Amino acid sequence: MTAIRIENLTRTFGAVRAVDDISLDIRHGELFTLLGPSGCGKTTLLRMIAGFVDVESGSICFDGRRIDALPAHRRDTGMVFQNYAIFPNHTVAENVAYGLKARKIPAAEIVSRVDKALERVRLAGYGPRSPHQLSGGQLQRVAIARALVIEPAVLLFDEPLSNLDAQLRTEMRVEVRQLQQALGLTAIYVTHDQEEALAISDRIAVLRHGTIEQVDTPERIYRMPQTAFVAEFLGSTNMVPGIAGAFDGHNTPVAAAGTEFTVRGEVAAPGTPVLLSVRPEALQLRDGSGGSLVHARLALREFLGPVQRLHATLPDGTPIRISALGGQALDLLPGAPLTLAYDPAQITAYPAP
Amino acid sequence: MKRFATIVTLAALVLLAVFLLYPLALVLDASFRIDGTGGLTLGNYAAIVKSRYYLGSIGNSLLCAALATVFACAIGIPLAFCLARIDIPGRALLLTLASLPLVLPSFVSAYALVLLFGHAGVVTTALRGIGIPIGSIYGLPGIVIVFTLTLYPYVVMPVLAGFQAVDASMEEAARNLGGSRPYVIRTVLLPIVMPAILAGGLLVFIEALENFGVPAVLAEDRPFLAVDIFKLFAGESDANPAAAGALSVLLIACTAIALLVQRHYLGKRRFSTNARSAPAKLPLTPGLRLTATIVSWGIVIASLLPFAAVLMISLLRFRGPVLTWEFGLGNYATLLSGSYRPLLNTLTLASIAAVATMLIGAPIGYVVARHRSRLSGLLDFVGMVPFAVSGTILAIGLIIAFNSGPLILTGGWLILVIAYVVRKLPFAIRSSSAIVHQLDPSLEEASINLGVSPSKTFATLTVPLMASGLVGGLVLVWITAASELSATIVLYASGWVTTTVVMYHAIEGTGAGLAAAAAAVLILVTAIPLLLINRRINKQESTVI
Numbered sequence: 001m002t003a004i005r006i007e008n009l010t011r012t013f014g015a016v017r018a019v020d021d022i023s024l025d026i027r028h029g030e031l032f033t034l035l036g037p038s039g040c041g042k043t044t045l046l047r048m049i050a051g052f053v054d055v056e057s058g059s060i061c062f063d064g065r066r067i068d069a070l071p072a073h074r075r076d077t078g079m080v081f082q083n084y085a086i087f088p089n090h091t092v093a094e095n096v097a098y099g100l101k102a103r104k105i106p107a108a109e110i111v112s113r114v115d116k117a118l119e120r121v122r123l124a125g126y127g128p129r130s131p132h133q134l135s136g137g138q139l140q141r142v143a144i145a146r147a148l149v150i151e152p153a154v155l156l157f158d159e160p161l162s163n164l165d166a167q168l169r170t171e172m173r174v175e176v177r178q179l180q181q182a183l184g185l186t187a188i189y190v191t192h193d194q195e196e197a198l199a200i201s202d203r204i205a206v207l208r209h210g211t212i213e214q215v216d217t218p219e220r221i222y223r224m225p226q227t228a229f230v231a232e233f234l235g236s237t238n239m240v241p242g243i244a245g246a247f248d249g250h251n252t253p254v255a256a257a258g259t260e261f262t263v264r265g266e267v268a269a270p271g272t273p274v275l276l277s278v279r280p281e282a283l284q285l286r287d288g289s290g291g292s293l294v295h296a297r298l299a300l301r302e303f304l305g306p307v308q309r310l311h312a313t314l315p316d317g318t319p320i321r322i323s324a325l326g327g328q329a330l331d332l333l334p335g336a337p338l339t340l341a342y343d344p345a346q347i348t349a350y351p352a353p
Numbered sequence: 354m355k356r357f358a359t360i361v362t363l364a365a366l367v368l369l370a371v372f373l374l375y376p377l378a379l380v381l382d383a384s385f386r387i388d389g390t391g392g393l394t395l396g397n398y399a400a401i402v403k404s405r406y407y408l409g410s411i412g413n414s415l416l417c418a419a420l421a422t423v424f425a426c427a428i429g430i431p432l433a434f435c436l437a438r439i440d441i442p443g444r445a446l447l448l449t450l451a452s453l454p455l456v457l458p459s460f461v462s463a464y465a466l467v468l469l470f471g472h473a474g475v476v477t478t479a480l481r482g483i484g485i486p487i488g489s490i491y492g493l494p495g496i497v498i499v500f501t502l503t504l505y506p507y508v509v510m511p512v513l514a515g516f517q518a519v520d521a522s523m524e525e526a527a528r529n530l531g532g533s534r535p536y537v538i539r540t541v542l543l544p545i546v547m548p549a550i551l552a553g554g555l556l557v558f559i560e561a562l563e564n565f566g567v568p569a570v571l572a573e574d575r576p577f578l579a580v581d582i583f584k585l586f587a588g589e590s591d592a593n594p595a596a597a598g599a600l601s602v603l604l605i606a607c608t609a610i611a612l613l614v615q616r617h618y619l620g621k622r623r624f625s626t627n628a629r630s631a632p633a634k635l636p637l638t639p640g641l642r643l644t645a646t647i648v649s650w651g652i653v654i655a656s657l658l659p660f661a662a663v664l665m666i667s668l669l670r671f672r673g674p675v676l677t678w679e680f681g682l683g684n685y686a687t688l689l690s691g692s693y694r695p696l697l698n699t700l701t702l703a704s705i706a707a708v709a710t711m712l713i714g715a716p717i718g719y720v721v722a723r724h725r726s727r728l729s730g731l732l733d734f735v736g737m738v739p740f741a742v743s744g745t746i747l748a749i750g751l752i753i754a755f756n757s758g759p760l761i762l763t764g765g766w767l768i769l770v771i772a773y774v775v776r777k778l779p780f781a782i783r784s785s786s787a788i789v790h791q792l793d794p795s796l797e798e799a800s801i802n803l804g805v806s807p808s809k810t811f812a813t814l815t816v817p818l819m820a821s822g823l824v825g826g827l828v829l830v831w832i833t834a835a836s837e838l839s840a841t842i843v844l845y846a847s848g849w850v851t852t853t854v855v856m857y858h859a860i861e862g863t864g865a866g867l868a869a870a871a872a873a874v875l876i877l878v879t880a881i882p883l884l885l886i887n888r889r890i891n892k893q894e895s896t897v898i
Contacts, residue, residue: 050798050802051801051802052798052801071801071806071807072798072801072802072807073801073802073803073804073805073806073807073810074804075802076804077802078802078803079798079799079802081795081798081799082795083793083795085793085795085796085798085799087796087799087800087814087818088818089814089817089818098800098803098805099803099804102803102804102805103804146799146803150803150804156802
């Protein structure tokens, strides 16, 4: 178990600030995810921790010990690469034993630890095989076993599941999470897949242009995004520009898209332009009245099985997406009027950019 | 990691500066000096411009190289297309055979032409016997024929790769949008392979321009740049090193311009090679398929026939320059009766040079591919310079540089090895950097991440992963060093005569039988390792995939 402290870490490539003055505290035994679009600096940050990218300024400490000046091979991290990086000239067992041999572990102990590691990733008996005889998912497990077997201070995952198909990806992320929890290892996980990040993490840092937008638990990141970027990046939310009205001590009305939304709390001074984040699942189809309502007109219905995605337009023509259950509104045709109810607490307002 | 790269880069640059750039600078310097007194002058260049002979020499060389390029493209592009898109019987074997002319010594092919169609050639004599006179093959026609037949694989290989790199969907999309097949070939296929055609064509042009052996055998008294440089520098009667220097500078300028044009053009155009599915073979009528088969096999067989003829003729008895139809090993007896030394020298020098070239070239290739910096960019450029410099010119530079002064190398074996290493270095660098490009950098990172230091990772992981490719490179360097003529003929000393030198002198003199035997030995020496390595490479490929 290792706690990681990152302070004022910076790295530039030419004119691009890939990692821009980032500070983070990662706790013992935590699975910490770096989430963001490509080019946000998440992989650079991970590779700085692994020692493949030089630190320009700032520091990285494992349990209070500075490691950012150590060469990569002496940092005691176990990294799982995006393309697995299984040595093609070694067998599965030799791949897993590689780090143990580098650590001069006695041969007998290597054999037993390799066997145990392969068992743990459900590849018992695959040791003598060549990597090219294995499927993508199996190679992925070898890569995980190879990183686990050295009992590293920190596990590093660089988009480990992005080369797998959708089904295997959801299976493997459960396995990764269970292994990490069972072994109690501190892990840093890089991904651009928000669903994967929400599913697997203890905490998530959302990165953008080399800086941190928000660090929080998956639930809070999703429910209470602190910036418009986080709200938009996590889940496909509707961003509706509007003008704040007068706060009534409880809610604030916001004039937007030819109608009015009610937002919990004091949003901004009356007359200030704001940006509303309305999650598709926060809007519910309703027949009657009561509560906060908006009216829209159906444009297109996508039936996805358990759920449906409705594409509608607000009174001034602003497009909006609504999630509905699979069985609802099956008889609605394009052009039909919709009445949508919502909880004012589930709508967040941001200052307009 | 960075220290390792810097050390390799600096060591390589020092080596190239001493054994490549310094000698070349001396050649350039000599071209501006008055022969004998050493005063500065432009007279050498003025003399060339005023001399009809030397202008003719430059003209002949350029014309020859241009014609060879056109003809090599004319047979290379259709052959590449047939290999890529038509189901030709024996395609795999054909592909292997088509690459052979590149490594077999071209002056042997030229000599075969002399044996068959020369003044006392087999075919010439036979035709004259029944009253049909044939034209002379000496000079331009013969030289262009030999260059075309030995250099066309330079066009075939990249163009074939280009045709195969066009994803099937591109052509399907073009046809789906309503393009007829010829229209699709003109608007989609050819533009995509055009860079490959130009790259291959320029290789042919440069190789033909620099080549010494072929015009040495076939030019007789006609002026040719590469031969004239040699005669001016090493000739017994009319030696003029300063004029040789001036001609050398002009030759290097021609090749350098061609290379720069190529770089400029290719820099702007790149076609992606990540084809998912290779395009399907064309559906052809049996007649068309037969035609394609005959043409493809015909081209390849025609290019290999001269070598087969030499092997045959070496087993026949010569009476003076006249060939008889009696079989015998007399030619080989003559070749070996003098001494085994030339053959032994050839094998020894080629082995030392091949190992040294790969030992120096592999780390350079690794650094150039993995560690992009201004310094490694410079190394990449300087490492390619030998390609623009003919063997004769490099050898002249080496002699001027190491004939006196602190380091005297002339007259020994080392200077030959140095010449071979420098000349073959671009090949070693290119082939090893190509291998490194195919290795995923995360393999090395994984090894380092697991606790193995960068230098140990290079030695225990990267080198074994490169090994199969490096062995292939080693054999190819060995083969081309064993049949090297243009630098050897300038640099050899009495104790270090090689088989190529024996053959050259036998052709110059009257030892037709001796030359045929030496040529046959050279063919065997180059072909046998190639066939061995080819089997090995095939086996590796099947196990890796």
